[in-house]
Amino acid sequence: MNKHSIKVPRLYKVSALVAKEVSEGIGSIKSLVYEHKKKHPNIKAIYALVATLFQKTDEIETLLKRSQLLVKEPKLNPWLAKILIIELLWGKKKLPGQSKPEDTIRAYEQIFKAHLSDDSGKETISKDCYSKPRYVRINTILSSLNEAIETFRNDGWTLVKFLDKTDYKGYLERIVSLNNDEFLVDIHVPNLLVFPSKTTFYNHPAYKNGSILLQDKASCLPVHILDPPPGSTVLDMCAAPGMKTTHLAAVMNNQGTVYAIERNPKRFETLSKIVETSGAKCVKTYNKDILDCFNEAFPGVEYILVDPSCSGTGMVDRPEDNEIDQSRLRSLTGFQIKILRHALTKFPDAKKVVYSTCSVLPEENEDVVRQVLETNYNFKLVPAKQFVGESWQNVGSSEFGDIGKNCLYAKPNEDYTNGFFVAVFERLKEGEENQFFNTKIFNFKKHVQANERWKEKKQKKFDDQNHNGKLDEENTDSLKKKHKYTNDNTKTDISSNTDVKEEEMEGITNRKKKKKKSNENIQETPTNLEEEYLENVSKRAKYDHEDDTNNLKGSRVLNNEKDENDGYVQDIKIEDDSNKKKSKKKKRSKENIDEDNHTNNKEEFTENNGFEESSKKKKRKHKKSDEVDNVEDVKNVKNEIKNSTDLIKTEEMKEKYKNIEELIGGYAQEIKIEDDNNKKKSKKKKKSKENIDEDNHANKSNNDKEEFMENNGFEESSKKKTRKHEKSDEVDDVKDVKEVNNEIKNSTGYIKTEETKEKRKNIEELLESNINVDKKSKKKKRKVTEEPGEEEQINNLEKHERYQDDPDVKKKKKKVKNAHLDDIIVDQSDTIELVCSKKKKKKKRETENI
Numbered sequence: 032m033n034k035h036s037i038k039v040p041r042l043y044k045v046s047a048l049v050a051k052e053v054s055e056g057i058g059s060i061k062s063l064v065y066e067h068k069k070k071h072p073n074i075k076a077i078y079a080l081v082a083t084l085f086q087k088t089d090e091i092e093t094l095l096k097r098s099q100l101l102v103k104e105p106k107l108n109p110w111l112a113k114i115l116i117i118e119l120l121w122g123k124k125k126l127p128g129q130s131k132p133e134d135t136i137r138a139y140e141q142i143f144k145a146h147l148s149d150d151s152g153k154e155t156i157s158k159d160c161y162s163k164p165r166y167v168r169i170n171t172i173l174s175s176l177n178e179a180i181e182t183f184r185n186d187g188w189t190l191v192k193f194l195d196k197t198d199y200k201g202y203l204e205r206i207v208s209l210n211n212d213e214f215l216v217d218i219h220v221p222n223l224l225v226f227p228s229k230t231t232f233y234n235h236p237a238y239k240n241g242s243i244l245l246q247d248k249a250s251c252l253p254v255h256i257l258d259p260p261p262g263s264t265v266l267d268m269c270a271a272p273g274m275k276t277t278h279l280a281a282v283m284n285n286q287g288t289v290y291a292i293e294r295n296p297k298r299f300e301t302l303s304k305i306v307e308t309s310g311a312k313c314v315k316t317y318n319k320d321i322l323d324c325f326n327e328a329f330p331g332v333e334y335i336l337v338d339p340s341c342s343g344t345g346m347v348d349r350p351e352d353n354e355i356d357q358s359r360l361r362s363l364t365g366f367q368i369k370i371l372r373h374a375l376t377k378f379p380d381a382k383k384v385v386y387s388t389c390s391v392l393p394e395e396n397e398d399v400v401r402q403v404l405e406t407n408y409n410f411k412l413v414p415a416k417q418f419v420g421e422s423w424q425n426v427g428s429s430e431f432g433d434i435g436k437n438c439l440y441a442k443p444n445e446d447y448t449n450g451f452f453v454a455v456f457e458r459l460k461e462g463e464e465n466q467f468f469n470t471k472i473f474n475f476k477k478h479v480q481a482n483e484r485w486k487e488k489k490q491k492k493f494d495d496q497n498h499n500g501k502l503d504e505e506n507t508d509s510l511k512k513k514h515k516y517t518n519d520n521t522k523t524d525i526s527s528n529t530d531v532k533e534e535e536m537e538g539i540t541n542r543k544k545k546k547k548k549s550n551e552n553i554q555e556t557p558t559n560l561e562e563e564y565l566e567n568v569s570k571r572a573k574y575d576h577e578d579d580t581n582n583l584k585g586s587r588v589l590n591n592e593k594d595e596n597d598g599y600v601q602d603i604k605i606e607d608d609s610n611k612k613k614s615k616k617k618k619r620s621k622e623n624i625d626e627d628n629h630t631n632n633k634e635e636f637t638e639n640n641g642f643e644e645s646s647k648k649k650k651r652k653h654k655k656s657d658e659v660d661n662v663e664d665v666k667n668v669k670n671e672i673k674n675s676t677d678l679i680k681t682e683e684m685k686e687k688y689k690n691i692e693e694l695i696g697g698y699a700q701e702i703k704i705e706d707d708n709n710k711k712k713s714k715k716k717k718k719s720k721e722n723i724d725e726d727n728h729a730n731k732s733n734n735d736k737e738e739f740m741e742n743n744g745f746e747e748s749s750k751k752k753t754r755k756h757e758k759s760d761e762v763d764d765v766k767d768v769k770e771v772n773n774e775i776k777n778s779t780g781y782i783k784t785e786e787t788k789e790k791r792k793n794i795e796e797l798l799e800s801n802i803n804v805d806k807k808s809k810k811k812k813r814k815v816t817e818e819p820g821e822e823e824q825i826n827n828l829e830k831h832e833r834y835q836d837d838p839d840v841k842k843k844k845k846k847v848k849n850a851h852l853d854d855i856i857v858d859q860s861d862t863i864e865l866v867c868s869k870k871k872k873k874k875k876r877e878t879e880n881i
């Protein structure tokens with residue numbers, strides 16, 4: 032059984048809740064134990080656990096601090112952790128359960144015991160849990176490093192000189208051994224001083240006048256790494272409270288422009304104050320949502336800092352009950368991906384972008400970088416280490432391969448800073464490429480996009496119809512359902528997850544309103560497509576997550592240890608899962624055709640796209656035109672792929688086709704093939720006419736054969752010159768069959784009515800009678816056949832798919848497949864014409880005779 036599915040015993044959960052409420056002053060242990068009696072009846076055991084916890088508060092706090100349990104295990108609920116430690120170290124049961132939190136706490140047993148038996152007392156701080164030093168950044172706009180050092184010396188501090196920038200280890204040791212009156216200059220970040228921990232400067236005049244800022248070293252890394260030169264144009268996407276904004280201004284010598292954007296009005300006030308105090312004149316602050324900011328209003332941006340809201344799990348002093356649940360994490364990562372994509376796609380002059388978080392969770396870091404890089408063809412990830420020196424130790428997780436290697440981490444226990452993450456992107460120069468770009472996902476995006484456009488059109492149509500009062504009661508009801516679905520669908524957008532903070536929610540709602548308003552006017556640019564893709568992927572992630580949580584098990588989740596309910600949904604998983612689902616549906620759809628030809632394929636398709644099934648049959652007429660539009664979209668996607676320069680006409684291409692076909696449930700494919708055949712036929716008709724003029728004595732059978740072969744991609748043979756038979760009959764015959772085909776094509780679904788069923792049956796009969804003729808003609812054909820190109824072969828195989836349900840064709844296909852690939856090249860539509868032509872001629876002759 033999956034460990035992650037084993038639940039923490041309720042006894043511990045309720046005890047943790049009671050302890051938390053006691054700590055918040057909600058009530059006494061006794062009253063709260065009784066209040067929560069319904070949740071767990073064993074009040075005696077709960078009381079004992081909570082009471083022991085409060086008796087042992089000092090020990091527990093020391094253990095947590097020394098073991099760094101909550102830093103290393105950021106997902107652990109702090110109160111539950113404390114209760115479990117109590118049970119493990121002082122309880123009778125000794126924590127026998129198998130749930131993940133219990134496993135985690137048990138894994139620390141020896142560490143806890145070692146710390147408890149440590150005689151050196153609470154004041155001793157081992158290197159393992161060394162408190163981070165006090166970092167002071169000199170605001171070089173108002174002061175200078177030398178001035179600041181002089182000031183501190185005058186205050187009685189002693190400067191320790193540590194000059195070897197390559198000796199990071201020696202530097203860290205020196206920090207640990209700083210005396211209470213010593214300070215030194217940091218070896219990585221210029222103008223940063225390091226003081227012993229617990230030093231306070233809040234009342235220092237230099238702090239009050241803005242000459243120094245109390246900023247953690249890790250938080251200085253992003254700007255140090257972005258390093259915009261004086262005079263440049265910089266965008267600080269998430270600016271408040273403004274530590275990095277003012278750092279930017281300082282690094283730029285207060286020359287150039289820093290656009291500092293902050294959405295939250297209160298935080299914007301703080302930002303404005305800090306910027307003002309710092310004397311950063313080159314900063315322009317905006318109380319805006321960054322996702323509403325584009326190149327037009329912020330032209331010439333060359334450097335971008337993306338420092339979005341995050342879980343804060345890297346903050347050493349974070350509040351202990353700052354628990355990150357999965358839905359919050361999902362909404363954060365959704366937002367982080369969106370904002371990073373915005374930076375990389377909306378500012379054409381941007382040449383360097385730094386993404387940073389104070390989170391230690393790979394979901395918010397390496398995985399965000401991965402997802403963004405997979406669909407970006409303008410930027411590459413560059414090794415962040417080069418900007419801080421090779422002696423820097425901590426990089427991203429090896430689980431993410433080269434992405435991990437190129438990213439940078441600061442870690443509390445090793446770098447004596449807050450936990451922090453930095454990734455650096457640079458615009459691709461000519462001939463360079465983003466090695467993490469993933470064509471499969473990029474192409475998948477196009478499908479999602481077509482799908483979304485179709486849904487939007489449907490929604491618009493519904494709105495229009497509703498607005499015009501055209502709907503009768505019945506339709507209104509069923510469409511209401513759909514409408515409801517679409518609204519729910521919007522709700523499930525990752526960015527609008529219920530757990531998004533209020534201020535984030537506000538921004539999202541405003542954006543959505545605006546987006547809805549301007550939706551119809553928006554021209555589709557590549558960047559819009561990118562954004563759309565992100566939204567669509569998010570939606571799909573959510574559909575899949577909600578529809579079929581169990582499927583997560585089979586997904587390619589990078590962190591294998593993750594709980595399936597973690598909701599850590601990957602793009603690729605979405606693709607896999609939806610493929611699986613679609614092919615299942617496709618299969619079902621085919622079965623349904625056999626069972627009941629009135630079952631509408633379109634319905635299946637609609638269902639596949641998330642619309643409710645009920646009462647659709649009544650409204651088929653409303654759907655038909657949309658459906659055709661959608662088919663057009665999918666056709667376009669396929670054509671785009673076909674025409675794209677990276678088209679590889681081999682297995683990869685087949686794979687692409689397969690993916691899309693599976694995704695669309697094979698529906699659009701049918702129409703596309705028919706369409707292709709029609710194109711061919713009109714070509715053929717044209718050629719036939721030309722030939723009639725050329726040579727009225729050409730031989731018909733030879734001509735048919737040649738025509739057929741030409742249309743199937745064979746080289747024009749010299750036999751064309753010796754054509755002898757008459758063409759006019761053939762033209763008529765072709766026309767007849769074409770009409771039948773066209774009628775089928777024009778019928779708004781595939782085999783939807785008895786009529787079309789009948790037509791198909793006729794064609795099948797014709798096909799059947801053709802098989803014998805075909806066998807003969809094939810023998811002849813083989814003699815003059817040249818092996819077709821791979822693309823042609825695939826095309827022809829595709830054509831075959833159209834008749835895959837026909838038993839005779841199946842039989843035939845199997846037979847010829849085994850023989851030789853040449854044999855597969857049989858275009859059924861052409862052979863139908865051949866048979867029609869013969870039959871008609873025969874009939875004509877008979878009539879004449881009569």
Ligand SMILES: C[S@@+](CC[C@H](N)C(=O)[O-])C[C@H]1O[C@@H](n2cnc3c(N)ncnc32)[C@H](O)[C@@H]1O
Nearest residue numbers: 269270271272273274275294295320321338340
């Ligand atoms: C991690 S903090 C930034 C810290 C800041 N860079 C600094 O160093 O002082 C993230 C900030 O982004 C803001 N924010 C979140 N979403 C935003 C959006 N869509 N547009 C602009 N600001 C946003 C939050 O209100 C928050 O103040």
